[in-house]
Amino acid sequence: MIRLYTWPTPNGHKVQIMLEEVGVPYTVHPVDIIRGAQFNPDYLALNPNNKVPTIVDEDGPGGKPLTVFETGAILVYLAEKTGQFMPSDPRARSGVMQWLMWQMGGLGPMLGQAQHFHRYATEKVPYAIERYTKEGRRLLCVMERQLDGIDYLAGDYSIADIACFPWVRIHKMANQSLDDLPRVSRWYAAIRARPAVERGIKLLLDQWVDVTKSEEARTNLFGSPQYRSSANGLP
Ligand SMILES: N[C@@H](CCC(=O)N[C@@H](CS)C(=O)NCC(=O)O)C(=O)O
Structure with a gap:
């Protein structure tokens, strides 16, 4: 089983679509970046870059869990795991x-x-x-x-x-x-x-917030104290 930590944004959508395309079982764990959930210590332990998305593959290489962040790395990992959407030649x-x-x-x-x-x-x-x-x-x-x-x-x-x-x-x-x-x-x-793309972009659609209309979103995405200190604890 794969755990998907995501939010309905372009980078989240890449992995939401990929998981729907490859058809592996996964569970969805919303990370509400509008409310600053990307800065929670539990999430930072998975993604040191405090961004969505992240996956945890419970059945990773060697039968042990593997955490993957950065969408490029996640897409390559899922393509190699499933043998889909990336040729071997x-x-x-x-x-x-x-x-x-x-x-x-x-x-x-x-x-x-x-x-x-x-x-x-x-x-x-x-x-x-x-x-x-x-x-x-x-x-x-x-x-x-x-x-x-x-x-x-x-x-x-x-x-x-x-x-x-x-x-x-x-x-x-x-x-x-x-x-x-x-x-x-x-x-x-x-x-x-x-159809997989439709399913992927529908996921968490009801949670989407227009950032231009949310002061909280602006603060958490562009200017919160956590945002500044997330750079390795430096001010
Ligand atoms: N290079 C990263 C970018 C991820 C990224 O920028 N995610 C945005 C959403 S599209 C995010 O989590 N923003 C929250 C924040 O900036 O605090 C990746 O490809 O995974």
């Missing part, structure tokens, strides 16, 4: 890893910052809005070019697509449009139509 596998890393180091962080400065920052910072909106747009155009002649980012549907999907899903909140990106739009629609 080294060339094809490298393609999947490249696009997974591209998501982890580029698309996610940049759209995340675009969303932050477009929607969440109390101070309007035109330089930051322009910088991250442009970089997010550039990355979506990279996707558009990559999807020329192929259905999914690295050939077959894989963990690279599962990683990218939740961030493309929130593109409007990140000040982006897909209107002139037909291949990204086609890719998005194909993934959105998958």
Whole structure:
């Protein structure tokens, strides 16, 4: 059995979708990041980075529990455990890893910052809005070019697509449009139509909070004393 610690956000959705896709049994443990649950010592013992999601595989390697944090590492772990959504051929596998890393180091962080400065920052910072909106747009155009002649980012549907999907899903909140990106739009629609994806993004949907309307959320996500001290106890 796998324990999933999550909250309905793009990074949470990656693993929620993956668990639904691979069909392994799991239990859901909400970590209410709006109320600061990511700073609870019990959760920090699982995820030193105080972010969601995290998994604990009770039947990990050697029959012992294994805790995994960071969505890229979680997706690779689940793909290897189940033999799904990542090819074993080294060339094809490298393609999947490249696009997974591209998501982890580029698309996610940049759209995340675009969303932050477009929607969440109390101070309007035109330089930051322009910088991250442009970089997010550039990355979506990279996707558009990559999807020329192929259905999914690295050939077959894989963990690279599962990683990218939740961030493309929130593109409007990140000040982006897909209107002139037909291949990204086609890719998005194909993934959105998958029943496992529907189940994954429905999980904990009733708990979703609009951060722009919650002072508590802003404090816990962007400015609480715990937030500052979570950097290894440094002020
Ligand atoms: N690189 C991390 C990022 C995880 C992340 O940023 N999670 C966000 C939700 S999308 C979070 O937990 N935010 C809570 C906080 O910042 O306190 C991963 O891929 O797992």
